[in-house]
Amino acid sequence: MGPKHAIILAGGIGSRMLPASSMVPKEIMPLIDLPAINYAIEEIKSAGIKNIHIVINEQKKWIIDLLKYNEENIISLQKIRNEIPSNFLNPLENINLQIHIQETQLGFANAISYALNEVKGPFLVLLGDNILINEHLPPTTNKSRSNASLNLIKKFHENKRPVVGLHKVEKEELSSFGVVKKVNGKITEIIEKPPIENAPSDSVLCGRYLFTEDFKDLLLKYSVKEFGELQSIEIQKHWMNSELGLDYVDLDDHDWYDSGQPEVWLKAQIDHALKRDDLGPNLRKWLNQRLSQ
Numbered sequence: 056m057g058p059k060h061a062i063i064l065a066g067g068i069g070s071r072m073l074p075a076s077s078m079v080p081k082e083i084m085p086l087i088d089l090p091a092i093n094y095a096i097e098e099i100k101s102a103g104i105k106n107i108h109i110v111i112n113e114q115k116k117w118i119i120d121l122l123k124y125n126e127e128n129i130i131s132l133q134k135i136r137n138e139i140p141s142n143f144l145n146p147l148e149n150i151n152l153q154i155h156i157q158e159t160q161l162g163f164a165n166a167i168s169y170a171l172n173e174v175k176g177p178f179l180v181l182l183g184d185n186i187l188i189n190e191h192l193p194p195t196t197n198k199s200r201s202n203a204s205l206n207l208i209k210k211f212h213e214n215k216r217p218v219v220g221l222h223k224v225e226k227e228e229l230s231s232f233g234v235v236k237k238v239n240g241k242i243t244e245i246i247e248k249p250p251i252e253n254a255p256s257d258s259v260l261c262g263r264y265l266f267t268e269d270f271k272d273l274l275l276k277y278s279v280k281e282f283g284e285l286q287s288i289e290i291q292k293h294w295m296n297s298e299l300g301l302d303y304v305d306l307d308d309h310d311w312y313d314s315g316q317p318e319v320w321l322k323a324q325i326d327h328a329l330k331r332d333d334l335g336p337n338l339r340k341w342l343n344q345r346l347s348q
Contacts, residue, residue: 086314087331093143096146098202099204138195139195156169162283162284164287178270186201186312210303216299223305234246270290276293
């Protein structure tokens with residue numbers, strides 16, 4: 056049986072985006088005209104999953120009020136912009152949403168733990184500020200923009216192993232990510248933020264995961280008290296060193312954007328716009344004019 060639940064992690068402070076993130080959480084900062092979290096929700100729905108859990112901190116509870124406002128006022132919103140499909144104006148359409156408040160920020164695995172009482176079987180995990188796109192489309196086009204989560208599910212069905220999404224980055228960026236070593240189709244090593252010279256490859260974890268149900272028990276075996284923010288890495292190492300193993304999917308056919316860093320987010324806006332048919336031609340012309348001045 057494949058995953059029936061997906062968890063979106065959206066509890067981070069967004070310190071690198073301050074002061075903007077003190078007013079607008081990074082998960083709802085728009086990539087041009089669609090909030091970042093909408094991409095994650097749409098990606099999950101496109102993978103066939105309707106049970107979505109969002110883990111947030113106490114200060115971000117109003118995000119849910121905003122989403123519910125759109126749900127309750129969908130008719131008036133559609134009158135204003137009737138060319139936009141209802142699922143983009145109301146991302147909660149046709150899903151079962153549960154909200155979980157992260158009381159303390161103790162890392163990736165700890166954030167997941169807040170949702171696990173309501174999750175059965177294998178499950179997806181997505182970082183809410185990481186966007187993966189392989190179709191650059193305006194919100195008027197009702198078509199999936201990402202099949203990243205679907206690709207993880209397909210891989211899971213092959214071997215019934217946990218799966219992580221990977222993306223290649225430039226050499227100078229390696230020390231900012233969890234870098235993996237791949238052998239015979241499985242991950243054999245994860246090094247968190249290594250010095251560039253110690254990085255085993257140019258492939259890094261990119262915010263997409265499919266974990267098996269034993270994750271719940273492994274949280275107790277590899278406690279946050281002992282391992283802190285590296286708790287999730289220890290759990291993944293457990294799978295790597297077991298007969299089960301840890302699978303991966305290369306997502307290099309997707310563009311990977313992060314709303315948690317100012318320069319990266321600015322480049323994302325420009326890159327995404329240039330690749331959209333409705334915006335690209337005029338923006339490219341304007342940029343060429345500006346750069347020639």
